[in-house]
Amino acid sequence: MLLSVIKENWRWRHQVWNLAKIDLVKTYRGAALGKVWLFAKPAVYILVFWFALEFGLRSSSDVNGKPFLLWLAAGVFPWFFMSGMITTGSDVYKRYTYLVNRIKFPLSLISTFYTLSLMIVLVCMLAFTVVVAACFGIFPSVYLLQLPLVLALMFVFWVCWSMALSPLSAISRDFANLLKTLGTPFFWLSGILFELDKLPHVARVIMAFNPVAWCAEAVRDCFVYEQWVWADYTSFLPFLAVLVFFVFLAMHNYRRLYMEVPDVI
Template sequence: MLFSIIRENWRWRHQVWNLAKIDLVKTYRGAALGKLWLFAKPAVYIFVFWFALRFGIRSSADVNGKPFLLWLAAGVFPWFFMSDMITTGSDVYRRYPYLVNRIKFPLSLISTFYTLSLLIIMACMMAFTVAVSAIFGIYPSIYLLQLPLVMAIMFIFWVAWSMMLSPLGAISRDFAKLMKTLGTPFFWLSGILFRLDSLPHAARVVMAFNPVSWCVEAIRDCFVYDTWFWTQWQDLVPFLFVLVLVAALAVHNYRRLHTEVPDVI
């Protein structure tokens, strides 16, 4: 089944790319500012968090010699991608019922092109971060070269996440609502607004199995920590374990439930 899913995605790769672009256009159609909305919401969130942490909680010291604002942006921008995957991405079949009910369209492609459309937005945000940092005299280091690899790993993980949970979300609306509820806990407990190395050792070990935490820290390795993410094996190994587990469950759920999904949508 895994190889069948991979073959489907490869055979329909051009359609996947076109559907991802169409989804982006549809998302911002009718908005006067158009693609500027890609950055408006994240920028507002970053400003609010920076202001609160800088002047309220006062825990906004520089990180590894880099401005706290860059550290914050490197966590919040990928969070918007992952937030959509945790909520809408886990119930993506209900978002595109017209594709679910098309007999010749493979269901696995829906998760792929939806994740790709969100990843394109995240890539724009990463480019924006690089450009703004350069304007303020913070130039990219060699460690930024690993960013495409980090994003590719994130893409694979969150496609598998969507394929694992979307069949369950299609069959049970309660499950879909549960996943939407988990968005806020993931945000506050994943190290987006605090440094993971400030946690006790036991908590740090547990957090290593949180995929959101790994993704955020890997992005920060590119922009702030100036290190190769694969050298952080104590974080990488637990993440790879979770990735394999999610991929295995994705294949299992897809094989067992994909024939039932059109009947309940």
């Protein structure tokens, strides 16, 4: 089944790319500022969090010799990508019912192009981060070379997340609503606004199996912590285990339920 899905995505790769671009255009169609909104909302969030932590709680400080604002951006930008996958990405068939009801259109492609559309935004945000940091005299290190690998692992994981959970969300409205409630808990419990190293040992062990935490920390490894993501095997190996689990879960649910999805949408 896995090889079949990979072949489908490769055969339809041009359509996937075009649908991802169309999805981005549709998102900001009719807005006078257009693509500016890709950066406006995340930038506002980052500035609000920075202001609250810097002047309100007074709990911000440089991390590994890098400005706290850079550390914050390297976590919040990936979070916006993951937030979209946790909420809409886990119920993506309801968003694209017109494609679900097309007999010859492979359902696996829907998860792929939706994830790709969000990934394009994330890449633009991270590129913007590099440019702004350089303007303030903070230049990328050799560890930024691993960013494509990190983004590739994130892409594969969240595509599998979408493929595994979207069929269940299509069949059960309660399951879809449950997943949408996970956005806030994941945000506050995944180290987006605090350093995971400051947690007790038991909490760090549990957090190692949290894919949201790993994705945010992996991007920070590229920008702030300046270490190879595989060097900390206590977090890298648990993430790989969760990734493999979701690959199998995605293939299992997709094989068993994809024929039923058009009937319940």
